[in-house]
Amino acid sequence: MTTLLLGLLLVLARTALPAALPTASPAPPPVAPPVVRPLPAPLSVERWWDPPPTPYAAGHRGVDLAAPVGAELRAVAAGRVHHAGQVAGRGVLSLALPNGLRTTYEPVRPLVAEGEEVAAGQVVAVLTEGSHCPVPCLHWGLLSGEAYLNPLALLARPTPRLLPEPRPDGV
Template sequence: MNAQRFTALLPFLPSLPMLSMLSLLTVATVAWAVPQPAPGARALPGPTVPAVGRAWPVGTRPAVVRGWEPPASPYARGHRGIDLSAPPGAAVRAVAAGRVSFAGRVAGRGVVSVELSATGVPPLRTTYEPVRASVRKGDEVAPGAVVGTVEPTGSHCARTCLHWGLLSGRTYLDPLSLLPPWLRRSGPSRLLPVLGVPLP
């Protein structure tokens, strides 16, 4: 509530019941104290994500069945991670070095979570589900280390997939941002010709 709107309500305050008047004044005071964003202002960006990933969680370049769709607010609808195509029993790998912070079941699904090394405080945390864990809480894992296998049930995809998430504290981030551009590229690597050297 800005100053003009509040001033416009002043003539009506004496006619309001005392409880309503107090409620209105409380709301006006809180609204006055909270800084309002400038017109056209954008939300502040989330934490910076270092490209520490050295492996895909499954396969070498899996198809992204559903991408990251950040919610507008903490409780709004969205997709807090990405879904990667993966058959049941496929090996699930740690994308970067870290320590297993959770390996167990949540709402009937197997979940593995890894706190990534050297990613600040709080450390970035990756999650993988549905996964039959082959690691325990506290285990240290290297990039590409197998942490479990894709479970045949518990996926929210039409076909079996791996849900891969990334968090900083309680803030969800795009897990693909962990991977450097060279690892995200699809297709085989190609060698460029050296200038001045004729082709064989």
């Protein structure tokens, strides 16, 4: 019975996922702890990372995380502000991490200046209007050199837990 139930749960889990799951990405180089979420938990992904097949092809070079306008955004790791300002009419913040990675946040109003050192978890920006999502969202990106990576790979994976089967008497 337990094996049948586990098999059924695996089938349901596979079919319940969105049709356009993010493709596997190379793991980014490790970031010195601590790595924190850019927004408070739980994160709600509006659009997954969808890397383009070539550098100039269509794709989604980050993840879109639903959040209200005015949400405080945090540095996911300690680093230095690489860019804080406008790009194509939108507020953008880019943080250079010690291992050569860069994280990007948009649309934002940066609260830090270029060259400034930031700590992991420090509030570095406020989400503004102007996202490309149907709801307000943070477009969060990760780069290694010129290569885009899945920023969700920076975050700790949740630990799966098996729950006990209910007893036949319902207790």
